[in-house]
Amino acid sequence: MAERWVPSLSFFLVMVVLHSADASIPAMFILGDSTADVGTNSLLPFSFIRADFPYNGIDFPSSKPTGRFSNGFNTVDFLANLTGFQISPPPFLSLLNSQSSMNKQFLKGVSFASGGSGLLNTTGQFLGVIPLGKQIQQFATVQSNLTAAIGSDETEKLLSKSLFLISTGGNDILGHFPFNGGLTKEEFIKNLSDAYDNHLKNLFELGARKFAIVGVPPIGCCPLSRLADINDHCHKEMNEYARDFQTTLSALLQKLSSEYGGMKYSLGNAYEMTMNVIDDPPAFNLKDVKSACCGGGRLNASLPCLKPFATVCSNRDDYLFWDLVHPTQHVSKLAAQTLYSGPPRLVSPINFSQLVENN
Ligand SMILES: *[C@@H]1O[C@H](CO)[C@@H](O)[C@H](O)[C@H]1NC(C)=O
Ligand SMILES: *[C@@H]1O[C@H](CO)[C@@H](O)[C@H](O)[C@H]1NC(C)=O
Ligand SMILES: *[C@@H]1O[C@H](CO)[C@@H](O)[C@H](O)[C@H]1NC(C)=O
Numbered sequence: 001m002a003e004r005w006v007p008s009l010s011f012f013l014v015m016v017v018l019h020s021a022d023a024s025i026p027a028m029f030i031l032g033d034s035t036a037d038v039g040t041n042s043l044l045p046f047s048f049i050r051a052d053f054p055y056n057g058i059d060f061p062s063s064k065p066t067g068r069f070s071n072g073f074n075t076v077d078f079l080a081n082l083t084g085f086q087i088s089p090p091p092f093l094s095l096l097n098s099q100s101s102m103n104k105q106f107l108k109g110v111s112f113a114s115g116g117s118g119l120l121n122t123t124g125q126f127l128g129v130i131p132l133g134k135q136i137q138q139f140a141t142v143q144s145n146l147t148a149a150i151g152s153d154e155t156e157k158l159l160s161k162s163l164f165l166i167s168t169g170g171n172d173i174l175g176h177f178p179f180n181g182g183l184t185k186e187e188f189i190k191n192l193s194d195a196y197d198n199h200l201k202n203l204f205e206l207g208a209r210k211f212a213i214v215g216v217p218p219i220g221c222c223p224l225s226r227l228a229d230i231n232d233h234c235h236k237e238m239n240e241y242a243r244d245f246q247t248t249l250s251a252l253l254q255k256l257s258s259e260y261g262g263m264k265y266s267l268g269n270a271y272e273m274t275m276n277v278i279d280d281p282p283a284f285n286l287k288d289v290k291s292a293c294c295g296g297g298r299l300n301a302s303l304p305c306l307k308p309f310a311t312v313c314s315n316r317d318d319y320l321f322w323d324l325v326h327p328t329q330h331v332s333k334l335a336a337q338t339l340y341s342g343p344p345r346l347v348s349p350i351n352f353s354q355l356v357e358n359n
């Protein structure tokens, strides 16, 4: 029974790959932290970083918390939608319970993103989350399952055309404060850059070619970081780390793409994009760029966005921040539009849409 079933499934999978070969991107693979998580952490029994409770998801279809750190969709959902998918691919951990065969969803993409994680294994290590290195090991499983199902040539072709979207680094920097582990800023940023270098090489070796990368936003300006200042000002030093990391990451990607034939990338400057919003809220139709819509206490950042303890604002599209760290759905949509079709000042050397269409 099983022996007859397996070959016919493989045949079906090959047909699916061939059928979608005319789409510019057959699949999206998502890695990173809570800016990209679509429910991974909800499936981790011991994770402390989660969003599977209201008021999260209040603006999601049927007002359900989905594990997204948002009132609705996140930036990856909007990017996936612009690329031609409905929403973000589902979490890897939700695709494992299909009995003997590989999950067909692997052909369309998988999300490995885990809230609270970072580039370094040590970031979030006591929070029960999945660091980027382990996310890449999970992708290696997907790659080997694909190879077993459709063969190595088809897998190579599929992965080389797929988009690998990575949004990470913010938690590494957040976790570096206030104790800096005795490292200078330069040493720490070098650590992050070396880690990124290593992760990208591992993904390249597994077949990834198209990298859509989102840099670190000005995390010193999120409500949580502003709490540390009596005047609610941004945490300057944290922002400096984020900005310097953007510069270092840009140089790293340039170097890697010259060394690795066939590697293409697009780097979004989340720092600049978010600063533009903070510096001129009315230009983006925003009224509040300092405090959270959902939470409680000073800046609504002293409490998590947890019903019934938190309050939730009704004019959510007026806010930059949904909770003490994460953007609202409205701002996530703006971010996705900029990453997808913005100018070189904000996303370079090409924007995501150019990366998608580039073959
Ligand atoms: C993008 O999202 C909209 C709204 O949910 C949906 O109607 C549309 O079908 C999506 N696009 C694709 C290509 O799935
Ligand atoms: C997927 O790959 C993993 C690791 O190689 C393996 O343990 C598992 O059995 C594979 N699953 C399928 C359905 O091939
Ligand atoms: C991080 O963890 C992975 C296993 O998940 C391991 O292979 C790797 O060597 C570790 N990296 C460092 C720098 O410790």
Ligand SMILES: *[C@@H]1O[C@H](CO)[C@@H](O)[C@H](O)[C@H]1NC(C)=O
Residues within 6 Å of the ligand: 291, 292, 293, 294, 295, 296, 297, 298, 299, 300, 311, 312, 313, 314
């Ligand atoms: C907190 O959110 C409530 C709405 O839920 C709002 O009325 C209030 O102004 C906010 N507080 C601060 C300090 O931003």
Ligand SMILES: *[C@H]1O[C@H](CO)[C@@H](O)[C@H](O)[C@H]1NC(C)=O
Residues within 6 Å of the ligand: 340, 341, 342, 343, 344, 351, 353, 354
């Ligand atoms: C990036 O995106 C659009 C397509 O969505 C493209 O036409 C445009 O040239 C790019 N924008 C810039 C400013 O490079």
Ligand SMILES: CC(=O)N[C@H]1CO[C@H](CO)[C@@H](O)[C@@H]1O
Residues within 6 Å of the ligand: 183, 187, 188, 191, 194
């Ligand atoms: C994980 C890692 O790369 N740690 C390094 C960070 O930088 C310091 C100082 O340069 C090194 O000693 C660590 O090994």
